[in-house]
Amino acid sequence: MPQSLIKKITGRSARIGVIGLGYVGLPLVIEFFKSGFDVTGFDVDARKVKALDRGERYIKHVDISPLIVGRSEKAFTGKERKQQSNPKSGSFRPTTDFTCLEEMNCIVICVPTPLTKYREPDLSYVLETTKTIARYLRKGQLIVLESTTYPGTTDEDMRTVLEKTGLKAGRDFFLAFSPEREDPNNREYRTGTIPKVVGGYTKKCLAAAVALYDTIVLKTVPVSSTRVAEATKLIENIYRSVNIALVNELKVLFDRMGIDIWEAIDAAKTKPFGFQAFYPGPGLGGHCIPIDPFYLTWKAREYGFSTRFIELAGEINTSMPDYVVSKVVKALNDVRKHVKDSRILMLGLSYKANIDDDRESPAYRLMEKLEEMGAKVSYNDPYIPVIKPTREFSKLAGRKSVEITDDYDLLLITTAHDEYSGTDFTSFGVPVVDTRDVIKKKSRLVYRA
Numbered sequence: 143m144p145q146s147l148i149k150k151i152t153g154r155s156a157r158i159g160v161i162g163l164g165y166v167g168l169p170l171v172i173e174f175f176k177s178g179f180d181v182t183g184f185d186v187d188a189r190k191v192k193a194l195d196r197g198e199r200y201i202k203h204v205d206i207s208p209l210i211v212g213r214s215e216k217a218f219t220g221k222e223r224k225q226q227s228n229p230k231s232g233s234f235r236p237t238t239d240f241t242c243l244e245e246m247n248c249i250v251i252c253v254p255t256p257l258t259k260y261r262e263p264d265l266s267y268v269l270e271t272t273k274t275i276a277r278y279l280r281k282g283q284l285i286v287l288e289s290t291t292y293p294g295t296t297d298e299d300m301r302t303v304l305e306k307t308g309l310k311a312g313r314d315f316f317l318a319f320s321p322e323r324e325d326p327n328n329r330e331y332r333t334g335t336i337p338k339v340v341g342g343y344t345k346k347c348l349a350a351a352v353a354l355y356d357t358i359v360l361k362t363v364p365v366s367s368t369r370v371a372e373a374t375k376l377i378e379n380i381y382r383s384v385n386i387a388l389v390n391e392l393k394v395l396f397d398r399m400g401i402d403i404w405e406a407i408d409a410a411k412t413k414p415f416g417f418q419a420f421y422p423g424p425g426l427g428g429h430c431i432p433i434d435p436f437y438l439t440w441k442a443r444e445y446g447f448s449t450r451f452i453e454l455a456g457e458i459n460t461s462m463p464d465y466v467v468s469k470v471v472k473a474l475n476d477v478r479k480h481v482k483d484s485r486i487l488m489l490g491l492s493y494k495a496n497i498d499d500d501r502e503s504p505a506y507r508l509m510e511k512l513e514e515m516g517a518k519v520s521y522n523d524p525y526i527p528v529i530k531p532t533r534e535f536s537k538l539a540g541r542k543s544v545e546i547t548d549d550y551d552l553l554l555i556t557t558a559h560d561e562y563s564g565t566d567f568t569s570f571g572v573p574v575v576d577t578r579d580v581i582k583k584k585s586r587l588v589y590r591a
C-alpha cells in the first residue's frame with residue numbers, strides 16, 4: 143500500500159502539510175516547495191501565517207524569497223499549479239485552518255517540545271497536534287514527527303491517539319519519526335544537505351518516510367524503529383551538553399591556574415583525530431541543548447534508571463551565569479566600584495552568534511541576576527531590537543537595544559556576534575567581561591568568564 147503514496151511522492155503530486163512554522167518547520171516548507179511539491183504550512187499563530195501571506199520574514203536568517211516568488215505565480219492549489227507555465231515549481235499556502243489536513247498526503251509535525259516549570263517533558267503541543275490530525279486522518283496518509291522527544295513518543299503516545307480513529311498504523315496510515323538537525327545560520331550545512339535519520343513504525347512506514355525525505359535531502363539514514371530515531375537525536379544533544387559542561391568546568395579551573403582555556407582548545411583541536419572542539423560560555427541557550435537531555439532523564443525514571451551524566455552536565459552548565467556574575471563583581475571591585483547602581487552594557491542577547499533566537503538565552507538569566515544585585519543593565523543586540531514577552535522573563539519584555547557607547551561602568555560580552563569583532567572595547571577604558579573569547583587583545587581591563 144505505500145506504493146501508491148510513494149508514487150505520488152516521487153511524482154511530486156503528493157500534498158505536503160507542515161505543522162508548526164518556526165525555526166524547524168519553515169526551512170522544511172521551503173525545501174519541499176523547492177522540490178516541486180504543493181505545500182501547506184499550518185500554524186496556530188495567526189501572526190506568522192499573515193506574515194507569510196504578506197511575504198514577510200519573521201525569522202531573520204530564514205530566506206523566504208523562494209516562497210514569495212512561488213506565491214506571486216499564484217500557485218496555491220494543485221489544480222492551479224498544473225495550469226502554470228512551469229509545472230515543476232511547487233506551491234505554498236500558509237494557513238490556520240486545520241480542516242485542510244484532510245487534503246494532505248504527508249503531514250510533518252514541527253511543534254515545540256519544551257519542559258514544564260517542574261522541568262518535565264511538556265508533550266502538550268505534540269499531543270494537541272496529534273488529536274487534531276486524528277480528526278482528519280484518512281487511509282494512505284503519512285504522519286511524521288520531527289519534534290525532539292523521548293523514545294516512545296511516536297509509537298506509544300502518538301500512535302495511541304491516532305489509532306483511536308479505528309485506523310491502524312502501518313496498515314491504514316503510515317507513522318514515522320525523523321529528528322530535525324537544523325543548526326540555525328550554519329553557513330556550511332542547511333536542511334537539504336544535512337543527512338536525515340528516519341525511523342518507521344513498520345517497514346512500510348519507513349519506506350514511505352524515506353521516499354518523502356529522499357526528495358529534499360542528499361542522504362537519508364534509515365534506522366530500524368521510531369525509537370532508535372528518537373534516541374539518535376537525544377544522543378546528539380546530550381553529547382553536546384556533556385562536552386560543553388566539561389569545557390565549562392575546565393574553564394573555571396584553568397582560570398585559577400592562569401591558563402587561557404580558549405587557547406588550550408585551539409591547540410588541542412589541531413589533533414587530527416579523537417578530539418572535537420567545544421567551547422565554554424555563559425551558560426546553555428536555545429530550544430535544544432538545555433531542554434532535550436531532560437526528556438531522556440524523565441523517561442529513564444520509568445526504567446528505574448538515573449541519568450547521572452545528564453544531571454551533572456545540567457548542574458555545571460546552569461551554574462555558569464553565577465560564575466560570570468562573580469567575574470563582574472571582581473572586575474568592578476578592581477576599579478573600586480560595586481554592582482549596586484553600576485551601569486552595565488550587555489553585548490548580545492541571542493544564545494548564539496548572528497541569529498535572532500533568544501530562547502533560553504543565558505543573557506536573560508545574567509540580566510536578572512545583576513539587576514537583583516542593584517545593577518542597571520542595558521543591552522545591545524543587532525538581531526533583537528526589542529525583547530519579546532517570554533513566560534520566564536516577562537519583566538524584561540519591551541526593553542530596547544541601545545547604542546554601544548562609553549557611557550557604562552562595565553561591558554559584558556555574552557554573544558559573539560560578528561558585529562562585535564571589529565571593535566576595540568578596551569579603548570572604552572572600563573572593565574570588559576568576555577564570556578565568548580571575542581577580545582583577543584591582552585589587557586588588564588579584560589576579564590575572561
Ligand SMILES: NC(=O)c1ccc[n+]([C@@H]2O[C@H](COP(=O)([O-])OP(=O)(O)OC[C@H]3O[C@@H](n4cnc5c(N)ncnc54)[C@H](O)[C@@H]3O)[C@@H](O)[C@H]2O)c1
Pocket residue numbers: 161162163164165166167184185186187190252253254255267270271288289290291322323324325326429430
Ligand atoms: N530550533 C532548532 O534549532 C531546532 C533544531 C532541532 C530540533 N528542534 C526541535 O524542533 C521542534 C520545533 O522547534 P522550533 O525551534 O521550530 O520551535 P518554534 O517555536 O520556532 O516553532 C514552533 C511553531 O509551532 C507552532 N505551534 C505551536 N503549537 C501548535 C499547534 N498545536 N499546531 C500548529 N502549530 C503550533 C508555534 O506557533 C510555532 O510557530 C522542537 O521539538 C525542537 O526541539 C529545534
